[in-house]
Every structure is written in structure tokens, then in C-alpha cells.
Amino acid sequence: MMSLIPVPEDLYLFHEGNLFQSYRMLGAHVAEVDGISGVRFTVWAPHAREVRVVGDFNCWDGTEHPMQRISTWGVWSVFVPEVGEGEFYKYEIVTQTGTLVYKADPYAYWSELKPGTASRVYSLEGYEWADQAWQEQKQQRSIYHSPMNIYEVHMGTWKKKPDGSYYTYRELADELVAYVKDMGYTHIELLPLAEHPYDRSWGYQATGYYSVTSRFGAPKDFMYFVDRCHQEGIGVIMDWVPGHFVKDEHGLREFDGKPLYEYDDPVMAEKPEWGTLTFDFTKPEVVSFLISNALFWMDVYHIDGLRVDAVASLLYLNFGKPKEQWIKNANGGDENLEAIEFLKKLNHTVFGYYPDALMMAEDSSAWPLVTAPVHSGGLGFNYKWNMGWMNDMLKYMAIDPYFRRGSHNLLTFSFMYTYSENYVLPLSHDEVVHGKKSLLNKMPGDYWQKFAGLRVLLGYMMGHPGKKLLFMGGEFGQYDEWKDLEDLDWEMLGYDSHRSLKQYSRDLNHLYLQEPALWELDHQPEGFTWIDPHDQKQSITTFMRKSNNPDDFLIIVNNFTPVYHPKYRIGVPFAGEYVERFNSDAGVYGGSGKLNPGKLKTEKVSWHYQPFSLHIAVPPLSTVIFKPISISKPIAKRGKERGKADA
Structure with missing residues (x-):
């Protein structure tokens, strides 16, 4: 008691x-x-x-x-x-x-x-957790040098029962967790589960910040779900919304007859774009409420991290407001100074309690140092969604492949800033709803090209530095955009193309887990080297990803047109033998089966500013990954002066 x-x-x-x-x-x-x-x-x-x-x-x-x-x-x-x-x-x-x-x-x-x-009334006491091994493992590993491949889920529409009712937290603990583990994802990210009145807000307009939604069961049922995730080695991230709250009468709005959780000034309080209200970060009690809530999900439910929604709406006073409502801060600027201080205090506090937590900013702005520590002048998050990469890639993939050469910079620009923050590459729910089309249906061309295009998009994302996130359904080619009142079109797996794409996603995810070069140096420039970013004419990129082991690297070739190149030369850094580690064009994935079998031996032909080269087959609309199996490195010669000194 x-x-x-x-x-x-x-x-x-x-x-x-x-x-x-x-x-x-x-x-x-x-x-x-x-x-x-x-x-x-x-x-x-x-x-x-x-x-x-x-x-x-x-x-x-x-x-x-x-x-x-x-x-x-x-x-x-x-x-x-x-x-x-x-x-x-x-x-x-x-x-x-x-x-x-x-x-x-x-x-x-x-x-x-x-x-x-x-x-x-509900007591949160008494649940017996069985995730001790997971908690110990978290403390021993560095998140920055570990794989992170996130499956984003809306619990109400991942699957529904035949009568249209929801799966419960406990049922999802069996079905969803088993699926995610089999598919090779490392984390599940859940759209907000704080209690909310309107299904179609997806949880982003909450009334009960401490109340896990009753749609799927009781609080201890959700504990069981998280516990099962951890027992299977899967982390749990939850979307969290400190930027605004819903206006429903029974909620926080004018809680005691006057503005309390929201700003007193209605211009400051209103979020007209969303029809919601902004928390008043000048009130200490509101700060206690929100920071306590962030910790609550970790304290009580063992959540591993939070994806903080709409950070740009916190950073700027006039976010989403018509120009006639614009205001300035005390310094004459557009920044919400107290919200900025709140974010810093939030992250500083969370990491004080949970040093291994994930605090991810969903930030569409160009605010600097989002993932820098507070003591270094940053906002203190440890990850930021790379919205620039996402926008550029989806814009590029929507272009007819025969005209992509004119937009080649959309493929390469992200590498100019990829190490400025610790990034997650997101292909999230926001990109497949409200008329934006599903990922598969964004791809131009005929039926075969749509699937091949999605395969190369996912392959390119897996090779690009940064952690990964994919919204449910993208892994098997959900054809319709996300229908937020219905479950995914699982019946599509009765068709070869969708079933093959699911197999591709699974194999790609497991390849990612097996290859440290794809994640060990995600946030360090030493982990990436261009071989050729300039083949604009043929819309092909070639680069290396490296691990801490200097002999462990991958060469990744991406072809963004449906043109087959049977004899394409790429530069490589060392002489020796290479093998094709992965090919998105394999027949089992629905591709045309244009592979690179056997061992590939280098030629003493300098290419792409590399001392050696390989002739490879580059299939249409494909990602092909090569790995050295035996290489010889030149022995460094000591200079005369060094030799005298050593003698």
C-alpha cells in the first residue's frame, strides 16, 4: 500500500x-x-x-x-x-x-x-516480469553500434478478427511478436497507446496520458505484451505526443474551468492545423506531468524508448498557423523558448534514469544538434528521423525510371549530411495514407516494375547509413494505402508477387542482422565510402559499407532503371575474390534471375579511383551486394628515414 x-x-x-x-x-x-x-x-x-x-x-x-x-x-x-x-x-x-x-x-x-x-481505478502492482535477460543485455550493448530495424505498427489495424473486433494485447503478444521475430526486425514501434477518444486520430490526440488504451485490454495485459517482446529479443518503442492534446470535454482542455494544461493565451494555445491545444511549458506542473509521463512508460511498462512526435511543432511558435496569427518570442524570434528548454530537460532527465533509452525526434525542421547532448548545446535526443532522406527518396522513386537521370542528386544528397545527426531512415505510416498511396503503388511502371522498384528502394535503405524503420504492410507490398479502420490485406499473400516480396523483406532483414558492416559504423564516416556516386546516365550508385574489422566490408550496387547491364565494371579496393552476397533480382523474390554466380576475381584495372575492378552483372531495378572472401592487401613499405630511426 x-x-x-x-x-x-x-x-x-x-x-x-x-x-x-x-x-x-x-x-x-x-x-x-x-x-x-x-x-x-x-x-x-x-x-x-x-x-x-x-x-x-x-x-x-x-x-x-x-x-x-x-x-x-x-x-x-x-x-x-x-x-x-x-x-x-x-x-x-x-x-x-x-x-x-x-x-x-x-x-x-x-x-x-x-x-x-x-x-x-487500477493497481499497477503485482505483475511479475520475466525480461531480466533483456534488461541486462541492453546495459551491455551500444545502441549506436548495434543493428536497429524497426517495424512500425498500429495495433488496431495490423490484424483484426473475422468479426472486425480487435486482437487483445495478449493475443498480439503471440501473433505479432512471433511475426516480427521471424521477419528479422529488432524493434516494434507502436503508434500512441495513450487513451484517445477517436480511432482516426491513431492515438495522436490523447485524453489519458497515463492510461494505456482499453481498446486491447487492461494495463497488465500490455505489460505481458512488452514482456513477451523482450523475452524474444525485441525492443519496444512507443510514439509519444507532448506537443498537443485533444479538446474533448472530458479531457485536459480548461480542466478546472480555465486554461490549465494549455496556454492561457488562445493564440499560443491553439494548434489550428490539427484542431488541438498546445501544452503550456511555462507551467512547472505541466512539465512535471509530461516528464513524469515519459518516465512512466519506462518505469511501469518497461518501454525501451519513445519516438517524440512532431518536434517541429514544439520548436516553433507559429508552426501550422496562418500568418495573421504569427507571434514572436521575447527575443523577436519564432522559436518557442520554453518548449525548447522542456525538450532539453526531458532528455536530460530520461537519460539520467535510463542511460540506454531511445529518445527519437520526429522532426521535419532543420534545427541543428537535435541528437547532440544537452551539455554540448543540443536538444539531447539520441536519434532523429531522417525526413529529408525519406522525402528525397520517395520523390525520386515516383519518377519514371527513364527520366531519373535528371534527378540523380535526390539519391546522393543525403550523404552530404548523414553524419550531422544520428539518423533513423523512416518509411512510416504518414507516407502511406491520405491519398499518398502505398509504397508499392508509388512505384511507376508495370506490375513487375512496381515490385522490383520496391525491392530496390528497400535494398537501398538497408545499405544507406542509419537505422531503419518500415510501416506494417510495406514488407509484403500492401497495394492499397493504409486503411486506418481496417486491417492489412493479408490475403495478398495468396499471390506469388506479394509472397515473394515478403520473403525478400525477411531475407534482407536477416542479412542486415548478419552483416556488421551494415550497422556497426552507422554514425561514423569511416563506415561508408563512395565507389561511384556519379553514374547519373544509368542511374546506378555503388558504395562500400564497412565494419570495425578492416577486412569486413560490403560493396552495394543499386540500379534504379529496368535496364540490364550484363558487363558493368566497378572499382574495388583490394585484389582477390568476391562473391555475390545478396541479389534482389533472384527468382525467389520475383526477379528476373540475373545473378552473379560463383567466385568473382578482380582484374588489375584501375576503376572508380580504386586500384582493382570487377566485371559484374547488374540486373534491372535491383540491389546487388558483394562481399570479399579472400583479398590481398599491399604491405606498407617503410620509408628510409623511418628505417634509420628504427635501426
Whole structure:
């Protein structure tokens, strides 16, 4: 049982913006007073004249359980005996004008199933975790020098039952986890699971930040899901939304009759592009609420990291606003100074508690040093989505292959900045919805070329420095764009082309896991070398990826046209024998079967500024990867002066 009344030290820290586990003080907690079990309810509502608890236990009559103000800054609390787990409740708030408003608990651990809007009493204690091996492994490895290939999932539409109902957290712990492990992904990224009223917001407009959505089960069922992921060696990342919240009446908007979680100034508060409200980062209690929430998912649910949504909307005051609503900060600029400080404090705090956490910024801006430490002037994230790479690649792949030569820079420009941040390369849900078409259907050409084009896109992504992310369905060629109320078109796997693409994605993922050259030096320039970025005429790129072992490297050739090159010469750094390690054009993947069998021996012909070269077959619309099996390196000769010194 928890302590009964919030202690002064915690109240002080909460009002200072420094209570980083404020969920232990606020909300509904099973407790005991004088041997009587019940629930202590605590809520922040500084503008309220009165606050009461209503629920099934008092027939929703607030006069029975008024709360006491225990803080001059507006924290209210009451112990209600003989109330237990599962009870529905809300806060009945009497505003300064005497109006009654009924609010869900901002710190509730569980919520009534939609369309209901009440909170539910729930104890998070008692789950026995079995992920100790995973936790120890995380502490021993460097995320920067390890493989990270993320499968992005919307739990409500990955799969549905024949009657249209959802799979539960526990059912997904079997089906989804087994699928992800078999496919060779290292992490699952979940679209937001904080409670939200509207399915089509995908969770990005929340009402219950501490309440894992009841759509798929109870909180301990979600613990079981995460636990199963970890037992199978799969990390779990969750999308997290500190930039804005929904306006629904039972949520955070004007929580105690006045703006509280949002800015007092309506121009500052409004996010007109999304119809939502911005958190007020000048209020210390809001900072305590949000940073505590980030830690909550790690403390309670063992989440491995957060993908922080819409960071650009936090960084800039006028993000998404019409020009007539533009405002300036105290320095005359467009930056949201307090939100920037919040992000720095968030990351500094999270890494203080969890040094091996993943904090990923979904940031579409050109803000510098997003993944630099706070003490070095950065925002303090350890990863950033590479939106520039994604936009350039999808723009390039949409061009008719015969005209791609004029846009070759879209393939190569990302290498100018790829080491400026620690990047994740995302092909996410945002790119396959709202009329943007699925990845497969973005590819130009006939049916065969569409599949070949998607294979080379995925192959190029796997070879490009940076961690990887793919939204569900992309791995088997979902033809329709994401239908956010229906499940994926799994029946497509009854067709050879889709089944072959799934096999390709699986083999490509497992190749990635097996080859340290594809991830060990992702964030260091030493891990990448161009062989030829300039074959614009034929839309071919050739480069090397390297691991820490100087003898371990891969040569990756990407052909972005449907033209076959049976005798294409590439430069290589060392004499010896090479083999084709992987070919997206293999017949088993639905390709034309133009392979490079056997051992390939180098020629003493300088090419691409390399001392040796190979003649290879480059299939149409393909990624082909070569690996040395025996090489000879020249022995460095000591100069005369060095020799004298040694003697």
C-alpha cells in the first residue's frame, strides 16, 4: 500500500516542475486508512472552487465525497473507503463561475472503453516480469553500434478478427511478436497507446496520458505484451505526443474551468492545423506531468524508448498557423523558448534514469544538434528521423525510371549530411495514407516494375547509413494505402508477387542482422565510402559499407532503371575474390534471375579511383551486394628515414 497523503516535499517538487514520478502522488491509488482499504484520489485543479469525486460507488453524486485542498497551488485529495479496482470515476469540478464540469483523471492508469469517458481505478502492482535477460543485455550493448530495424505498427489495424473486433494485447503478444521475430526486425514501434477518444486520430490526440488504451485490454495485459517482446529479443518503442492534446470535454482542455494544461493565451494555445491545444511549458506542473509521463512508460511498462512526435511543432511558435496569427518570442524570434528548454530537460532527465533509452525526434525542421547532448548545446535526443532522406527518396522513386537521370542528386544528397545527426531512415505510416498511396503503388511502371522498384528502394535503405524503420504492410507490398479502420490485406499473400516480396523483406532483414558492416559504423564516416556516386546516365550508385574489422566490408550496387547491364565494371579496393552476397533480382523474390554466380576475381584495372575492378552483372531495378572472401592487401613499405630511426 502506498503512503496516504502527498508529502510536502513531493508537492514542492511538483510545483517546481521537478517531480519526475508525479504519477505516484496524483491520480487514484489503492490505499489503506485505519485498517480500511479504499482509494486515495489526488488531482491538480488550482482554479476550482470545489472538487469532488463521483463514480458508481456514490451513484455519481459528488456531495458524498468532496476533496480537500492540500496545496496552496491547487492540489486536492480525498480518501474514499471501500472502493476497489475496476471502479469507474470522474472529478466533478465546481469552477469559479459555479459551473460543474466532469473530467477524467489526467493521471488515471486505465479508462472506460470507448465511447465511455470515465476513468477506472487500477493497481499497477503485482505483475511479475520475466525480461531480466533483456534488461541486462541492453546495459551491455551500444545502441549506436548495434543493428536497429524497426517495424512500425498500429495495433488496431495490423490484424483484426473475422468479426472486425480487435486482437487483445495478449493475443498480439503471440501473433505479432512471433511475426516480427521471424521477419528479422529488432524493434516494434507502436503508434500512441495513450487513451484517445477517436480511432482516426491513431492515438495522436490523447485524453489519458497515463492510461494505456482499453481498446486491447487492461494495463497488465500490455505489460505481458512488452514482456513477451523482450523475452524474444525485441525492443519496444512507443510514439509519444507532448506537443498537443485533444479538446474533448472530458479531457485536459480548461480542466478546472480555465486554461490549465494549455496556454492561457488562445493564440499560443491553439494548434489550428490539427484542431488541438498546445501544452503550456511555462507551467512547472505541466512539465512535471509530461516528464513524469515519459518516465512512466519506462518505469511501469518497461518501454525501451519513445519516438517524440512532431518536434517541429514544439520548436516553433507559429508552426501550422496562418500568418495573421504569427507571434514572436521575447527575443523577436519564432522559436518557442520554453518548449525548447522542456525538450532539453526531458532528455536530460530520461537519460539520467535510463542511460540506454531511445529518445527519437520526429522532426521535419532543420534545427541543428537535435541528437547532440544537452551539455554540448543540443536538444539531447539520441536519434532523429531522417525526413529529408525519406522525402528525397520517395520523390525520386515516383519518377519514371527513364527520366531519373535528371534527378540523380535526390539519391546522393543525403550523404552530404548523414553524419550531422544520428539518423533513423523512416518509411512510416504518414507516407502511406491520405491519398499518398502505398509504397508499392508509388512505384511507376508495370506490375513487375512496381515490385522490383520496391525491392530496390528497400535494398537501398538497408545499405544507406542509419537505422531503419518500415510501416506494417510495406514488407509484403500492401497495394492499397493504409486503411486506418481496417486491417492489412493479408490475403495478398495468396499471390506469388506479394509472397515473394515478403520473403525478400525477411531475407534482407536477416542479412542486415548478419552483416556488421551494415550497422556497426552507422554514425561514423569511416563506415561508408563512395565507389561511384556519379553514374547519373544509368542511374546506378555503388558504395562500400564497412565494419570495425578492416577486412569486413560490403560493396552495394543499386540500379534504379529496368535496364540490364550484363558487363558493368566497378572499382574495388583490394585484389582477390568476391562473391555475390545478396541479389534482389533472384527468382525467389520475383526477379528476373540475373545473378552473379560463383567466385568473382578482380582484374588489375584501375576503376572508380580504386586500384582493382570487377566485371559484374547488374540486373534491372535491383540491389546487388558483394562481399570479399579472400583479398590481398599491399604491405606498407617503410620509408628510409623511418628505417634509420628504427635501426
